[in-house]
Amino acid sequence: MYIVELTEPTNFEHSQRPRPSPGAEEVLVRMNHVGICGSDIHYFQHGRIGEYVVESPLILGHESAGEVVAVGRDVEHLSVGDRVALEPGVPCGECVRCRTGSYNLCPEVVFMATPPDDGAFAEFVAWDADFAYRLPASVSTRAGALCEPLSVGIHATRRGEIGLGDSVLVTGAGPIGMMVLKAARAAGAGDIIVSDVVPSKLARAEKAGATTTVNVAEEDLSDAVAAATDDNGVDIVVEASGAAAAITSTTDVVRRGGTIVCIGLTQDDDIPISMNELVDKELDLRGSFRFKNTYSDAISLLERGAVEVEDIIDFEMPMNDLTAAFERAQEPDVIKGIVTVDSE
Ligand SMILES: NC(=O)c1ccc[n+]([C@@H]2O[C@H](COP(=O)([O-])OP(=O)(O)OC[C@H]3O[C@@H](n4cnc5c(N)ncnc54)[C@H](O)[C@@H]3O)[C@@H](O)[C@H]2O)c1
Ligand SMILES: C[C@@H](O)[C@H](N)C(=O)O
Incomplete structure (x- = not known):
């Protein structure tokens, strides 16, 4: 062969x-x-x-x-x-x-x-x-x-317990961020903000259902999230870029009592996260690794047209x-x- x-x-x-x-x-x-x-x-x-x-x-x-x-x-x-x-x-x-x-x-x-x-x-x-x-x-x-990258998105959506009406920030509009966007929408998320540094990718995220897109090469992420959430921050951040700046910003842009799900893997393991924000805002910080029990659901979402x-x-x-x-x-x-x- x-x-x-x-x-x-x-x-x-x-x-x-x-x-x-x-x-x-x-x-x-x-x-x-x-x-x-x-x-x-x-x-x-x-x-x-x-x-x-x-x-x-x-x-x-x-x-x-x-x-x-x-x-x-x-x-x-x-x-x-x-x-x-x-x-x-x-x-x-x-x-x-x-x-x-x-x-x-x-x-x-x-x-x-x-x-x-x-x-x-x-x-x-x-x-x-x-x-x-x-x-x-x-x-x-x-x-x-x-179904493989979609599975990564479904698993992260489950790790973040994203549900009806939740506001979500997805950092990164690569294949993984796009799949998180799609899985979160299928789970019933409300506002979904997507950030990236490539305008064409943000345009595709918008077409796929992002309610707000933020080009962090031009706009401040915290300001954009504050504007989109009445200064509350999002319920759940899903980090899908692996970019240090995005990872560090997660504790700032999530609401008090919110959840951060990290999918992105990084070249540099030494990235600052604010421990004081983590404690003071009582945040849940969760990793998300690959997937389990997702394939049948991914196929069902595709068959029903719930996800493209x-x-x-x-x-x-x-x-x-x-x-x-x-x-x-x-x-x-x-x-x-x-x-x-x-x-x-
Ligand atoms: N945990 C897992 O199971 C798992 C599985 C697959 C991929 N990954 C990791 O997830 C991450 C995303 O995977 P991918 O294939 O979509 O990668 P990718 O490189 O294709 O996409 C990353 C996106 O992030 C954007 N970006 C760069 N800097 C940014 C910033 N400051 N803020 C927001 N976006 C920014 C890039 O422009 C790009 O579009 C990678 O780190 C990858 O290694 C993890
Ligand atoms: C999950 C998969 O897409 C990832 N690239 C890995 O090897 O873990």
Whole structure:
């Protein structure tokens, strides 16, 4: 089968590998669409993210969907021909985190495109059938691939307990911030303010339902949030930029008794947060890591038309042009690039 591997920073090699056979509890999926995520780009540029280092050739890509072409003997809920979205992390199922319902925190998880685990820029992927979700006829494999970032948005929305009428600030209108915006809207949030530094992204956030947008390169975030909330601050801030300034501002722009959810990962771990505001305003500060139990809900939201995801896509390019696709995905206006997987 045709695969593309990252062999060293900025170098993809196109090659062939034997087609895998599905294990008893696996399905073999012929990939159709794979999204390019910021973490793929980071591995492509630097060959590492923190302690995760690409030490041997690695297949990137973890936002994926395709068609089942073979099923293992113990798989009953999927059949050849089903179109599926693949949840990219398969937890061990046995550790205390898995057994207590937080499988997204399993330290033994096999997560696509996180060294040493291969991802989905491959013609075929054999995957645990419990983490392959059938797509209804109305949901494309393009949208199925985007169930992954949508899942990040759903999980953060749940971490923030965002509900009916809540006012929300989402910092960052990249793919993750856009998915938080969409999940928060679907959860019934009221005013949703979105900040970024790229005007075209803010325009797209507005089109996707942001009630206020703030270009923090030109406007003061605190002033803009105060103006939009009668000086109260928002009920919930979801930090989805990883930018130090945005992280530091969270305690200022949230209301007394409000909640801050941090999704953004940063290059610099040493970012100031006001402890006095945290205590005096009695804030809840919560991390949000990947997702759990989100895929079925993501697919249901898509099927019912409660959430649209394809509007974040800027371009689609074939896997045999993967380097060009990764270069294009780094352009400042781009939110999401999708790769179509064909035989070479
Ligand atoms: N916790 C998780 O499970 C998880 C999952 C995926 C991504 N992430 C992290 O979430 C963050 C967002 O991911 P992404 O793929 O959307 O990244 P991205 O880089 O595509 O988007 C970040 C956006 O933030 C904007 N930005 C820059 N400075 C800003 C500022 N001061 N205020 C507001 N916006 C600003 C950028 O212009 C960009 O549009 C990254 O840090 C990523 O590593 C975390
Ligand atoms: C969750 C996923 O999108 C993220 N890039 C990760 O590797 O954790």
